[in-house]
Amino acid sequence: MNQTRRARLSLAALIPTLLVRANAALYDTVVDTQYGKLQGYPAFTSEPAGNLTHWKDIAVWKNIPFAATTGGQNRWKAPQPASGWNGTRDAKSFGNVCPSATSGDNDYTIDEDCLNLNIWSPANSTDAKLPVVMWSYPALSTAADALFDGGGIADQGIVFVNYNYRTGSFGWLSHPELSQEFEAVTGSNSSGNWGMLDQFAALKWIHENIADFGGDPEHITVMGQSAGSAATQHIVNSPLTQGLIVGGIIESGVRDPHDPLCTSLAENYKTLDYNLDQGIRFLENFNVSSIAELRELPMNDLIVSGGTFGSDSEWDFTATLDYYAIPDTYLNTLLKGLAQDVPLLTGNTKDESGATYGLNITVAEFMEGMAETFSEPWLARFLEQYNGNTSVTASAAYNAQWTDRSKVGTWLWASLWATAKASPVYTYIWDHAPPGQDQGAYHESEINYVLNNLYGTDMPWTALDYAIARKMNTYWANFIKTGNPNTESLAAWPAADTNGTVQHVGNGWGQIPLTSEAKIELFEAWFDTLVAY
Template sequence: MSLRNESTPSDTSTERGAGVPGPAVGRRGLLGGAAGLAAGAVLFDALAPGTASAAASSAPRSSTASGGSDRPLRTESGLVTGIPAAVDGVTVYKGIPYAASTAGPNRWRAPQPAPSWSGVRAADTWGPACPQPVDGIPADQVPPLSEDCLNLNIWRATKSDELRPVFVWIYGGRNSAMWSGQPIYDGSTLASKGVVVVTFNHRVGPFGDLAYPELSAESGHHASGNWGVLDSVAALEWVHRNIAAFGGDPDRVTLAGWSHGSSFTNILMISRLARGLFHRALLSSGVQYTKDPSLGHVAGGYSSLADAEANGTAFASLMGASSLAELRAFTAEEIVAKVFAADAPSEGTSFGNVLDGYVLPMTYTEAMQPGHEIDVPVFTGNSKDENGASPTLTMTVADYESFAATTFGDQAAAFLALYPATTDAEAAAQYCRYCDDEERVSTFLWGTQFRLAARNTSPIYNYWWTQVPPGTDTSNPITPGQDAAELGAYHGSDLYYIFGGLSGTDRPWTARDYAVADTMSSYVANFAATGNPNAPAGHSRSLPTWPELRTNRPLSMELGVEFDPVGAADSAAKYAFLKRYLESQTTAY
């Protein structure tokens, strides 16, 4: 099975430039699949579209069998009890519905209200994940798949007399291995540091992104597509209405995400739909300058509504359907099998974010005008080896020079003078240095747009992740199968440390890793509490000082191997060159 994109129609390659090999795992190529859907098909909800699967999965279970660790808490749908989490003194509540089933008539519609239940619901089991391919993933790691998948999980410190900041996490991925109950997203450690953590499932792939002319007509003012983003809004609305019962402060919500989830966070910083529902933003693999060419094929990219609807029309043709009613009549298994088949064409199977004029009301560049983007503190960065760089990259001098000519045109000689290579080994090393520099410069330039063009006043804390996780991890299907020594600080390698819960995952962690995770998760907890990752004055826990972004000082905070500010590029000359290059681009996303 070929998963052609992480989130956008144009992501058909792991390459950064023509003729240049990309890394095994990166923002352009995450989780390539194997063939076959047999392992996943049996996990789908067996109910046909239109049946009352919501009632089945939402029925309360006996709290006496759950080992519930505290008194029932009241949500708008009913009472829930939780169970002890991975850290002493923390309770987790699993699989709480925040919206109704998306099966039958609710498929490709905005989320509908969650059903209620009587009695006490034992929130002791992860809820179903949304339909997606799961081939190549061990069966014991895959939850049931169902269109009744809009559920969330909450971690909270059980003994707390005050409302605590809330951290709402949006997972990333590439239309596969995307669900909220993976061990890598365990919120226990952050909860023990004073944060109420929420993770939730949202629709993905064709279920989360389909735009189709008949759907746009049915939807009216909000066209079609971006169903997964609308799910995220519904989750935030649920949090706003209910999180105080779990000790969370609805006026201190951090919206956070990685990769595809980071693109959702970025969209909701622009969209009017989420105003007032979150107050800080954390974007891991992250944001880019709005004229960065890589936005054409990374998770943050998008399609026009016309292009997305053309893809939707091709999707209907692929399915053998001539109407929306016929598309809704297919089972989820049938859709997944067609869209993600190894021989599926790119036409009709390329799903991603949509510039629909409603959920995403304007381009990223247009959003960089005063008052268009939400003015909240931002914590954002990228990993060292995710954007083309790789410790095992091989490249010939000829390929390197061809890349320079293709990418920089008449400035190729200036580029090669800054990043010179006379051997193949030097070519690979210099290409990686360029990738590292360009990524940091792009993020920094986004920060200058946020502050200067948009005239926002909230602080930005930009980072460059350098820690390499040891070994491999078989407990999280979102993580790559190779040993990290081959991948470096790969795309998503910072996730373990953001959540801080290393002990629940399958890697040979060292004392250094635990120290890094403690520091990183403390930065996250502080940011969720105050909008500043640094320890408050007089706090018992000291942390390396992380300066906020200053538009006249091109810096980034290295997190991982060291905890120190570093240049946005390795030299002032390289920064000036890459800034000129990015600002000279004619396509403004």
């Protein structure tokens, strides 16, 4: 055989190998980032239960620092830049989680060096430019929680990122000294939104680096539930994140800004003066007179309860209306059009925000609960619409007014959004109860289905659950890809309008009335008499 023939055969044998390598999953190679090299791993070592079709292609990288430690002199400062590393960083295991995180099995390390993120990518090339979603978790959670595994979203051709951020006193402490420090750096004489600034920093890191993992930095959707939905809403609203996102998914988060629940649920914030006064008391509680002394205290001393719905702690660590990270009140932000004009998807679960599955109360308890919420003449008007004057109707009527309040409040929020923005808002109500529990369609119950990660949690899933998860995941994935949840294979989902309808998801699919027209008008009239948030 002549040399030319032999060379051609050698080249022909090599071409398939080159093609395989060019299209291999990214865990088969070392990813080179601006901070250093990273070795990822297969997200699945065997086929997961359920309906994933591209599971063999999904790579995951865990514990990637997006900022420096928040301990020591970085405690109560905006997140500082991450440092690079030498050699190849092994990205197989989750990193530290931030103090105040108390959910899960606690089989992770809690440390102030906790600003890290995790990436699930189905890309077979760093040039794939796939759509990206950033997930923000709810209160008392961590990015390491199996509930937030990103494999199910990645299976849809999307790069999924979740991350850790500061909470509790570490994330939300305000103090006059801290405001002075912050003003010297930013020009804003304010303090307290350290956790929010972590969220913004994670988004900026993703924008700057996600192309190395096959993602499109110009196509990032932000997404979260409860406290994570508050994070998403703040990202959408804030001038500090302008131009970084193309959409937002806000699960169990928005409501009419006149609703008093805005002051206590996940999206609540306090005035700067309120949080500054709390910060002063916080230092007195530890018998220290300066922030420098407080920074010297052990981390565990500063882990205090508070800042979550229903807490009876003396501490109420939450966001600060600083007119810097948060540009204005929710109402003014809507009316003035201060938020980014991007498509949004938002909604609620049936058994949350006051509604309790399996409730069994007496008529007297019903009347007492209604009177705690509504004063006259509104109490009489609501009792006309929600008739709980018998033992048979009391519990159902009490739950119904809470669920209707969520649906109507979210719809009214969408109407306010439309006063200054052109982008659509898609609203939903989720009513499917996961198996193996007795809380109904509880707060957070939609997450497994949205993320299509039933494989990662220990519940007695049925074929119906897997089917629902596929539909939910497809709606959400379509929105992440296009800004619109609709697809020919699923029930049509029109954007919110003046017709008083909402998308039913879970135990049914398609548009349904929010509630009766009389109840919608009653809630709207009541809200209009209340102080806006």
